[in-house]
Amino acid sequence: MPKTPARLDAAQANGGPWYRDGLRFECTQCGDCCTGAPGYVWVTAEEIAAIARRLAISVEEMERRYVRKVGTRKTLIDIAERNWDCVFLDATTRGCTIYEDRPRQCRTWPFWESNVKTPEAWRHTCEVCPGSGKGNVVPLVEIETRLSVVKM
Ligand code: SF4
Ligand code: SF4
Incomplete structure (x- = not known):
């Protein structure tokens, strides 16, 4: 069985982060996060x-x-x-x-600490990234795994 990130255990012990039910994301390939x-x-x-x-x-x-x-x-x-x-x-x-x-920074977007730290931060991410908030739900374990890769 794959290891769960330590930060996930800590988050679950506290009832989970605000995004414990996952967040929707499906990249539209618009390229907006690579420019502008x-x-x-x-x-x-x-x-x-x-x-x-x-x-x-x-x-x-x-x-x-x-x-x-x-x-x-x-x-x-x-x-x-x-x-x-x-x-x-x-x-x-x-x-x-x-x-x-592509670098880890690109692989883990939009699941960066700065983007998910509050619902407001996530709402802003959804405004700048058309794929955020859309599509299938990315489960908590996957979000936490990406968050643990780079500190952004
Ligand atoms: S801005 Fe969002 S939807 Fe557009 S390419 Fe980047 S990750 Fe995909
Ligand atoms: S390296 Fe990263 S920022 Fe550059 S084009 Fe590829 S995904 Fe976009």
Whole structure:
């Protein structure tokens, strides 16, 4: 049996978080979360290496072309002339061109701590992400698993 995240046990002990019955989410593939304003898509060394492998380029070239440093961290670049599209967003299809190797930050959206901490925060997330609040219910255990991957 897979392990349940420790934070889920803690939440259940207190009657569960406000979203204990799950939250609806079904991505419409609109691409809105990958564009629209300057931002950060944080990447680890492992994620950079995985994307470089996918693109069949060296890590050095990957970093030179697609990554910038912010303090001690690294983020994928976004393109000001293209409405701040993430560098890996396809300008035509609005799909992610590295989808299978997209960073954890992208895999776990919209289930970030900042998005679910209150019903109001989730309502705001639903306003900016057309797939949030729609579609099938994502159960609590899956939400908590994604929340435990990155602190956002
Ligand atoms: S904004 Fe929401 S619905 Fe649109 S691509 Fe991103 S996750 Fe999917
Ligand atoms: S890596 Fe892909 S999913 Fe993540 S922001 Fe860029 S285009 Fe979007």
